Amino acid sequence: MTNDEKAIRTVIEDWARAVESAEREGILANHADDLLMFDFPDVVRGLKAYDRTWDFFFDKPKGPIRYTPRELIVTASEQVAFATCLVHCDGTSAGALDFRLTTGLRKEADAWTIVHEHHSVPTVEERFIGPGSK
Amino acid sequence: MTNDEKAIRTVIEDWARAVESAEREGILANHADDLLMFDFPDVVRGLKAYDRTWDFFFDKPKGPIRYTPRELIVTASEQVAFATCLVHCDGTSAGALDFRLTTGLRKEADAWTIVHEHHSVPTVEERFIGPGSK
Numbered sequence: 199m200t201n202d203e204k205a206i207r208t209v210i211e212d213w214a215r216a217v218e219s220a221e222r223e224g225i226l227a228n229h230a231d232d233l234l235m236f237d238f239p240d241v242v243r244g245l246k247a248y249d250r251t252w253d254f255f256f257d258k259p260k261g262p263i264r265y266t267p268r269e270l271i272v273t274a275s276e277q278v279a280f281a282t283c284l285v286h287c288d289g290t291s292a293g294a295l296d297f298r299l300t301t302g303l304r305k306e307a308d309a310w311t312i313v314h315e316h317h318s319v320p321t322v323e324e325r326f327i328g329p330g331s332k
Numbered sequence: 333m334t335n336d337e338k339a340i341r342t343v344i345e346d347w348a349r350a351v352e353s354a355e356r357e358g359i360l361a362n363h364a365d366d367l368l369m370f371d372f373p374d375v376v377r378g379l380k381a382y383d384r385t386w387d388f389f390f391d392k393p394k395g396p397i398r399y400t401p402r403e404l405i406v407t408a409s410e411q412v413a414f415a416t417c418l419v420h421c422d423g424t425s426a427g428a429l430d431f432r433l434t435t436g437l438r439k440e441a442d443a444w445t446i447v448h449e450h451h452s453v454p455t456v457e458e459r460f461i462g463p464g465s466k
Contacts, residue, residue: 236452240454273412275412278412298452300448316450318455319455322457325425325427328385328391
């Protein structure tokens with residue numbers, strides 16, 4: 199694993215831990231001002247709008263927040279990288295769920311910065327589910 | 333725009349045109365054998381499984397296939413890149429839809445190769461839709 203890959207893993211794991219602790223500053227750390235997020239329901243543009251999405255996330259929790267990335271794969275050069283993982287989440291008003299996360303990063307002033315997040319839950323709409331689907 | 337950014341735009345635009353023409357070889361071109369795809373309903377691993385997802389896509393079309401990327405943004409170094417866009421799709425059994433696409437690429441033998449695709453439709457599940465959502 200290269201130093202860049204290690205640094206990116208740390209950025210993503212620290213972010214997930216900040217979510218579990220509801221530490222908004224830690225959640226926003228290492229994120230670009232012009233971040234583009236494909237959130238479950240919406241396209242979210244910019245860090246302020248990204249920040250607001252966490253208000254709903256932390257509203258009416260059902261228990262301790264769990265936010266655990268697994269199968270984290272990082273593909274990195276020295277300047278640009280992306281990462282994929284599956285996240286197990288529990289404790290929010292939405293209940294237990296597993297979602298897919300892709301993260302896009304750029305190195306800025308020698309620090310890896312998240313410029314894109316794509317969060318999605320597997321669709322429940324039948325029109326998208328083929329005979330080969332689970 | 334760098335030559336790498338131009339080359340990546342071409343890879344994605346050619347792929348979308350191959351989808352519109354139902355040219356399976358063109359759809360699979362520039363894709364890695366160990367591709368990881370987060371598809372609408374499933375996690376899809378490897379090029380053979382990726383190929384099979386197009387069987388369902390092209391089954392029972394309702395009209396000419398439209399598959400149009402817009403707002404394509406490419407973030408590229410010389411070796412690793414990712415791209416985001418919104419895709420308008422029509423003509424399949426699922427009817428008209430707009431989805432979000434993130435693509436992860438790696439340069440292999442001097443050619444940009446797609447190693448990751450994340451396709452998602454905005455969720456319709458109420459538990460994920462906050463007061464700030466559309």
